[in-house]
Structures are given as C-alpha cells and as structure tokens.
Amino acid sequence: MQSRKAPSQVSPTLSKASEASQSTLTKLKFNNADELCKGFAAKASPQWTEDQFAEALMDHVRSDDHALEDWLQSIASAGSPRQKSAALSLLLAATDRKVRKEVYSHTPNCDQLKECSGPLEALVGQKTSPYAYALVNHAIYSSDPVLYGMAHNICKRFSFDNDTVCDRVGALQWMKIDPDNGAAAVYALGELKLPPPNHDQTAFENALYRLSQAKKFDLYFDVGNELPALPSTLDDYQHRTELESLRAYFWDITPLPPHTNITQACSGDYLKNTSRRSLCEKVANQYLRENAFLLDRAIFLKLAAQLGWEPNSLQKYRDDLDEVNGYYKARNERQKQQHKDSSGRATACHGILKKYAEVGKYASQGEFKQFQQEAKQFGLSREELINIGRRSRETRSD
Numbered sequence: 233m234q235s236r237k238a239p240s241q242v243s244p245t246l247s248k249a250s251e252a253s254q255s256t257l258t259k260l261k262f263n264n265a266d267e268l269c270k271g272f273a274a275k276a277s278p279q280w281t282e283d284q285f286a287e288a289l290m291d292h293v294r295s296d297d298h299a300l301e302d303w304l305q306s307i308a309s310a311g312s313p314r315q316k317s318a319a320l321s322l323l324l325a326a327t328d329r330k331v332r333k334e335v336y337s338h339t340p341n342c343d344q345l346k347e348c349s350g351p352l353e354a355l356v357g358q359k360t361s362p363y364a365y366a367l368v369n370h371a372i373y374s375s376d377p378v379l380y381g382m383a384h385n386i387c388k389r390f391s392f393d394n395d396t397v398c399d400r401v402g403a404l405q406w407m408k409i410d411p412d413n414g415a416a417a418v419y420a421l422g423e424l425k426l427p428p429p430n431h432d433q434t435a436f437e438n439a440l441y442r443l444s445q446a447k448k449f450d451l452y453f454d455v456g457n458e459l460p461a462l463p464s465t466l467d468d469y470q471h472r473t474e475l476e477s478l479r480a481y482f483w484d485i486t487p488l489p490p491h492t493n494i495t496q497a498c499s500g501d502y503l504k505n506t507s508r509r510s511l512c513e514k515v516a517n518q519y520l521r522e523n524a525f526l527l528d529r530a531i532f533l534k535l536a537a538q539l540g541w542e543p544n545s546l547q548k549y550r551d552d553l554d555e556v557n558g559y560y561k562a563r564n565e566r567q568k569q570q571h572k573d574s575s576g577r578a579t580a581c582h583g584i585l586k587k588y589a590e591v592g593k594y595a596s597q598g599e600f601k602q603f604q605q606e607a608k609q610f611g612l613s614r615e616e617l618i619n620i621g622r623r624s625r626e627t628r629s630d
Contacts, residue, residue, distance in 0.1 A: 260470045261295070268293070268473070269581035276577045282567055285577075287333075289584055293477045299466055300474050301326055307459065308366070313374060317367050317382045318458035324363040324386060325482040331356050357391035365397050372400055377410035381452040384419065388487055407442060414446030414518055415489065421497075422490030429501040437511070440497065444514035449521060453486050454479065454595035476588035483591050491531050499538045513539060520549075523598035526560075529553045551618050556600060558621030559607035 262268040272292045276285060304326075307319040335342055335352050342348040364386045371383035384406050387398035403419035410416045420439040427433055456479040462471065496502075498512035516539060519532035530553060536546050567583070570576030594602050607617055 260468060261292075262470055264469050265473075265582060265585055268469075268585070269578040272581050273574045273577040276571070276581075278572050278577075280571060282564065282571070285567075285571060285580065286584055289581060290329075290477050290481065293470075293473050295470055295474055300471055300478070303463065303466060308363075311460070313370055313376065313379055314458040315460060317370055317379050318455040320363045320367045320370075321382060321386060321455040322459075322478050322482060324360045324367075325478055325485060327360045327363065328356055328391075328485060329481055331359050353391045353393075357395065360391065361395075361397075364392060364395075368397055368401055375409060377406070377413065377416075378452060378458075380406050380409055381413070381416070381450065382455060384416075385452050385486060388419075388489075389485070404439075407439065411442060412445075412447040414443050414449040414521075415451045417443035417446060418489045418491065418494070421493050424493070426493045426497055429505070433508075436493075436497065437508070440494075440508075440511050440515065443494070443518060444511050446518060449518075449523060451486070451489070451595075453483055454592045455482065457592060473585065473588065476585075476591065480588045480591045483594065488525060488527055491527075495531065495534055495538070498535050503539065509539070521598075522601060523596065524601070525599045526553075526556060526603060529556075529600055552604070554619075554621030554625065555607055555614055555617045556603045556621070557624060558617035558619065559603060559610055559612075561624055562612060562617065562620055563606075563610065 262271060272289055275292075276288060280288065301323065304319040304323050307315050308323060309316075311319060332352070335348070335355070339345070339348050342352055364383075367386055368383045371379040374380070380401070383401045384403065386392070387395065387401050392398045403416060403423045407413075407416040407420045417439050421436070421443065424436050424439060427436060456475065461467070462475070466472075494515065497508070498515065503509045503512065512535065516532055516535040519528045519535065521528070529549065533546060533549060533553065536549075537543075567580050570580040590602070607614075610617070612620075
C-alpha cells in the first residue's frame, strides 16, 4: 500500500481567513457521540429502513451554519494543489448529496424509473461539474500521480459519462505517470478493447503486466487525508463528525473499477498461451493484497478456478469470503431489529458513527481486512458466520 505523507499545513493567510469566516457559529447541537445518538434515537422512526435511518442520521449530523463547506471552499481557493483537490472532491460530494436528496424527496423511487434516473444524473453532473472541472484542470497540468488519480476517480462517476472535460483524463495516461499503481492498470485494462486470442495483444499485455507487477493499489478514495487540520473554530465534535460523514459519503458514491476484461483475458483459449497463463497467475495473487476490497476476493476465487488451481487449496479463501459475507448479512439483520426501539436505534447510531470515523481504514488497510476484524467482534463464531455466508451464496446460485 502506498505510504501517504502527512498533509501539509494550510498557509497562515488561509488559516486566518478561515478563522475569520467562522467567527460567528451557531450553537452546537451535540458535544459527543452519546448526546448525538440520544437525540437522534428519540426522533428516529421505527418504520425507517436501514437506508432511511442512515440518511436521516447524516442530516442530523450536518450543522446548520454551513461552516464546514465554507472552510472547504477556502481551501479549494487557497490551499496546496492536493488540498485543493481534496476540498473540491468533498464539495462535489456535498453537492451530489444535496441534489439527490431534493429529487428523492419528490420521487422516492427515482433510481428505478428511467424517466427520472437519467435526468437526475444529468442534473447531478450539471451541479457538480464546476468542482470536477477545476480538479481536472489541476491534474492535467501536473505530474503528480495523486492529483491525476483524484481527477480520474471523480470522472468515473455516472454523472460524467461522455463528458468532454473528463475525456481529457484517461487511465492509460494515469498508468503512465503512476506505473507502480495497480489501480491505474485495472482501469487501463477496462478502457482497452480485449483482442481475440489470435490477434495482437501487445497493448493489453503491457497493462496486464503492469497489474501483475504493481507495488501499490490506490484509488485515492480517502481524499480527506490530504486536508489540513480543522481550524480551532471548527475543531469540535459536531464539525469533526460532519467532516467524517462527508468523507464516508464520498466513499459510498465512488464506483469500483471494472474487472470484466481481466477475468475474460484469463480464461479459455487465452490461457493456452504460456506467457498469458503466467501473467494471469501473478494477477490472481494481486487480488489477495492486504488492502483488497470485498469484491477483489471474489475475483481472486474466479480467476483461481479458471486457472485450474486445486479446489482444496482455495478452501480457506472461500471460507474467509463466506465469513465476511455472513457477517455483512447478519449485521444487516441485527440492525433491522435495532431500529424497533429507542435503545436499539441509539446502538445503531453509534455503529454508523464508528463507520464514519474509520472510513479511512477501509482505504488504507483494506475493506476486506476491516470486515474481517469487525466480524471477530460481532459475537458469532467464525463457523456460524461461514455457514450464513455459504447459505446465502448457495441461495443466490440456485
């Protein structure tokens, strides 16, 4: 995993401007997690779904003074290049959520209606484009792979499909300036057309080789790491939690990279080529990296099966994935039960706040690893969770 530098401090001029802009703040709604969750649980409805509960909590966390967004705006104007890009990313996320919330308040099932979902994405793209375009302009004139990765990340959202400004940011260029980053290679492989087995494979094989040799995997999801410390006027529990919730929302709306070309390139007739088979074996092992996503472990198992690896040797990996999937399913069921009474809703509230606070670990230490650690503290044995995950998998395959 790439080691991250501590974010450079914002300039004294910016600090003073930010302090001055926050000189009059409204009274804080809460001072700690217990106050926050007690107040929220009292007003939360037992009829809310898990998603509605999470959305309402994010609204509850948000301060009424807009001070955090003002601070991000000041950094986007006067911060260092990486600070500017991080602030622009989070301002984009805040605007994205605001637009969607307004549309869903009128059309709750908008995502299921073609006549609504398409215009919604266009509206989100229109409202968030100033932040995306500013970020792209920072990135394309810089040799900093982090800036380029942030811009690429932003432009992969559905709202920027076929966007001419985002067309200036491409995975092949990202891979060129960030050659050791497997994330760039994965996107490049998704961008390239997979040639038939009997056609020239040079460009595709080069990207596959880059993936097989990658020394890090960084999609730059946790942009908050690049921000300076909060100014003293915002360094309180409410504004820190609001920033954490925004970082978590940014994580949630960031799409995962495509893997279809990779799994297809490591199957069937392609594997008759000795060089391709060797590359695919190395690629498969990359999906076992420490900071893997949950999806990465499933792709590893698919590649291993296509490569004909001995099933018994893969059982531990299958059990690990079933355990995490079982935990995820059991946790969701437990949360549904918690929503029925006030004390349970307070517990669920604390659980979401914990996710906000630890979202950076999902990026730096790996989503799969984090779920494994959470599963160990859940209260069910590994065997019980494996059985839950296995039953769920078998049900899906029926």
